[in-house]
Amino acid sequence: MKTDSQMPATDEPAPAAKNGPGGLVFDLLATAIFAAALVTSLQYNRLQGLVPTIFCSITLVLMIAIVVSRFARGPEDDVAEDVVAGRAGVWFVCYAAAIIGVGFYVAIPVFTFLYLRQEAQLKYWQALLFTAGASILLYGAFVKILYVHPWVGLVPELVAGYIGGGIAPPL
Amino acid sequence: MPIDALLHGLATLMRPDMLLTLFVGSIVGLTFGLLPGLSAITGMALVLPFTFGMDPLAAMLIYAGIISVSPLGGSLPAILLNTPGTPQNLVSCFDGYPMAKRGEGSRAIAVTSMSCLVGTIIGVVILLALLPFVKMILLKFRAPEIFWVIIFGLIALSGISRQGSLKGLASGGFGLLIASVGWNDVFAGTRFTGGSLYLWDGIPLIPFFVGLLAVSELMAMSARGGQIASNVSIDIEVKGKARQTWEGILDVILRPGLVARSSLIGTFVGIVPGAGGAVASLMSYAAAKRISGTGNTYGTGNVEGLIASEVSNDAKEGGALLPTVAFGIPGSPEMAIVLGAFVMHGLQPGPLLLNEHMDVVVMLVLGVMASQVVASALVLLGATYIAHLTQIRVKLLIPVILTLCFAGTFSIRENPWDIIATLGAGFLGLYMKRFGYPLMPLAIAFVLGELLERTFHQSLMMNFGNYSVFVSSPISVTLIVCSLAVLAWSGAGWLKGRRSAQAETAAELAAERELMD
Numbered sequence: 001m002k003t004d005s006q007m008p009a010t011d012e013p014a015p016a017a018k019n020g021p022g023g024l025v026f027d028l029l030a031t032a033i034f035a036a037a038l039v040t041s042l043q044y045n046r047l048q049g050l051v052p053t054i055f056c057s058i059t060l061v062l063m064i065a066i067v068v069s070r071f072a073r074g075p076e077d078d079v080a081e082d083v084v085a086g087r088a089g090v091w092f093v094c095y096a097a098a099i100i101g102v103g104f105y106v107a108i109p110v111f112t113f114l115y116l117r118q119e120a121q122l123k124y125w126q127a128l129l130f131t132a133g134a135s136i137l138l139y140g141a142f143v144k145i146l147y148v149h150p151w152v153g154l155v156p157e158l159v160a161g162y163i164g165g166g167i168a169p170p171l
Numbered sequence: 172m173p174i175d176a177l178l179h180g181l182a183t184l185m186r187p188d189m190l191l192t193l194f195v196g197s198i199v200g201l202t203f204g205l206l207p208g209l210s211a212i213t214g215m216a217l218v219l220p221f222t223f224g225m226d227p228l229a230a231m232l233i234y235a236g237i238i239s240v241s242p243l244g245g246s247l248p249a250i251l252l253n254t255p256g257t258p259q260n261l262v263s264c265f266d267g268y269p270m271a272k273r274g275e276g277s278r279a280i281a282v283t284s285m286s287c288l289v290g291t292i293i294g295v296v297i298l299l300a301l302l303p304f305v306k307m308i309l310l311k312f313r314a315p316e317i318f319w320v321i322i323f324g325l326i327a328l329s330g331i332s333r334q335g336s337l338k339g340l341a342s343g344g345f346g347l348l349i350a351s352v353g354w355n356d357v358f359a360g361t362r363f364t365g366g367s368l369y370l371w372d373g374i375p376l377i378p379f380f381v382g383l384l385a386v387s388e389l390m391a392m393s394a395r396g397g398q399i400a401s402n403v404s405i406d407i408e409v410k411g412k413a414r415q416t417w418e419g420i421l422d423v424i425l426r427p428g429l430v431a432r433s434s435l436i437g438t439f440v441g442i443v444p445g446a447g448g449a450v451a452s453l454m455s456y457a458a459a460k461r462i463s464g465t466g467n468t469y470g471t472g473n474v475e476g477l478i479a480s481e482v483s484n485d486a487k488e489g490g491a492l493l494p495t496v497a498f499g500i501p502g503s504p505e506m507a508i509v510l511g512a513f514v515m516h517g518l519q520p521g522p523l524l525l526n527e528h529m530d531v532v533v534m535l536v537l538g539v540m541a542s543q544v545v546a547s548a549l550v551l552l553g554a555t556y557i558a559h560l561t562q563i564r565v566k567l568l569i570p571v572i573l574t575l576c577f578a579g580t581f582s583i584r585e586n587p588w589d590i591i592a593t594l595g596a597g598f599l600g601l602y603m604k605r606f607g608y609p610l611m612p613l614a615i616a617f618v619l620g621e622l623l624e625r626t627f628h629q630s631l632m633m634n635f636g637n638y639s640v641f642v643s644s645p646i647s648v649t650l651i652v653c654s655l656a657v658l659a660w661s662g663a664g665w666l667k668g669r670r671s672a673q674a675e676t677a678a679e680l681a682a683e684r685e686l687m688d
Contacts, residue, residue: 034344034348055347056348059340065337066337091393104578119566120567138574150578171367
């Protein structure tokens with residue numbers, strides 16, 4: 001019997017965790033988003049809000065039907081699966097935050113080394129070697145081949161052109 | 172398709188830079204097909220940022236390589252390790268793996284390579300034959316007809332979704348909502364931006380696709396961990412490899428009836444919008460088993476079973492191109508990404524694509540065929556070595572691929588906030604999949620949402636605000652009827668599923684009561 005690691009990736013959703021409390025929260029959140037979008041659409045002028053009003057109304061009805069059918073089926077426990085996904089999510093969020101904060105030149109090698117040591121359980125020297133190889137490859141690909149200047153980070157400038165001093169456009 | 176467009180396309184393809192691009196696309200397709208967990212969809216999403224600045228013709232070769240070759244790549248672990256590289260290679264395990272176990276691995280791989288090549292060529296030939304007729308129909312498409320084509324495409328994709336039409340339709344609605352964010356030319360105003368300058372141009376396409384399709388899959392892989400394939404040694408009979416390879420090639424050539432039937436099934440399944448996955452190969456396998464005189468040996472290493480599944484798998488890609496390039500409705504999930512790529516390169520998907528950008532369509536079609544030739548040759552020469560890639564541990568790949576995702580999306584506009592958009596889309600994709608919402612309707616609705624709204628307003632303007640324009644032509648009425656039919660069919664399927672689930676629950680409760688008694 002194939003384990004999870006052997007199952008191929010697919011666009012189709014996982015069969016598990018459909019009816020658990022996490023799923024209900026997600027459905028309710030989506031319903032709230034469409035309700036808010038519908039209210040916002042109604043405040044635009046006729047042309048601007050017409051199409052969003054139509055599809056938000058239809059989708060809101062669908063979401064209510066989905067939530068009602070969930071209550072009809074009853075919840076199942078899916079906490080364990082959510083916890084496992086959360087740990088991976090933390091790594092990814094920290095990596096993105098590191099890139100924004102200190103830039104690619106620092107974030108790539110630091111994240112790669114820590115991830116390989118912590119998650120992949122590589123030995124110290126293996127992780128270091130892999131990190132060095134991956135960093136050189138990525139630097140070569142982006143800077144020398146694609147001529148993209150990697151983001152240097154929002155922190156105050158520490159090494160000109162490499163670490164810090166980046167100016168991000170306004171949000 | 173005009174002959175001169177084809178000849179011009181061939182001449183362009185023969186340029187050294189284009190051939191190199193074709194080779195790169197084939198390698199990427201082979202790699203992403205080979206590694207279970209990394210499908211063609213992930214590969215397409217990953218290369219989008221890197222092809223952004225490329226000439227559209229060269230970019231089409233990369234996409235063609237990934238789409239066309241990934242089923243071939245996915246068949247290698249299916250045959251050697253009983254682990255399909257992509258979902259559509261599931262059926263290849265049935266007979267491919269038993270063949271490898273009894274020492275005919277080289278023959279199975281040769282059968283696969285030849286089948287993929289022949290299937291692709293036949294699928295493309297059928298596509299080229301149908302295109303002139305489709306073009307004639309397309310001339311009758313105006314704004315209302317294009318509007319209904321998009322609606323039909325979204326409903327068809329949602330209805331075909333395994334998890335039921337309610338969540339599929341809701342997913343499509345979410346995609347339309349995301350597509351509405353930002354500035355709109357029709358009424359010269361912004362919507363749903365919350366005053367944010369970042370959202371003025373809307374949710375950026377590439378970071379969203381990369382996050383939704385690639386980063387979400389990486390998160391899931393990181394959570395699952397383990398090895399890409401089981402720790403089984405890859406053992407191909409080395410002695411007699413050349414003989415087995417020749418036998419495998421002959422196996423396909425000497426079964427023209429099976430090849431033709433499987434190609435037709437694959438091509439026409441591919442034409443059905445959204446029918447991806449293993450549908451074509453399953454149907455072809457079932458048909459071959461029923462018709463064959465040795466049907467009872469299918470599943471034990473019958474070479475016909477492998478031929479049937481592999482030929483239809485690849486013929487499907489030719490069929491899937493037809494609705495994609497002609498109507499802007501993706502024929503498969505991979506074609507949904509191609510539509511996004513069209514938009515990225517400034518090409519409007521839909522009926523006008525064939526008329527205004529025939530060179531792009533030709534290059535995509537030629538790329539599908541040519542990359543299959545390249546990949547088949549590579550696989551025939553080095554299958555054993557390529558298949559060892561499946562022994563790599565998942566967590567070694569994640570830092571590299573994640574970095575490619577983040578750096579790739581940053582490189583488009585050199586805006587660091589695109590990295591946050593990518594990450595956000597990654598979480599969205601992860602939890603949508605986890606809680607039963609298919610991603611393809613969302614992706615398609617996101618790509619086609621703007622066109623949908625524009626054609627809606629154009630239709631009203633054409634008829635001075637009168638809504639009767641939407642039901643005034645036979646094509647529109649036909650599309651409305653088809654959409655309602657798909658909704659009714661998927662609704663009936665949902666009700667049937669609920670009744671079965673309720674019946675199962677009742678049976679389980681009854682069984683428990685008996686045990687307690």
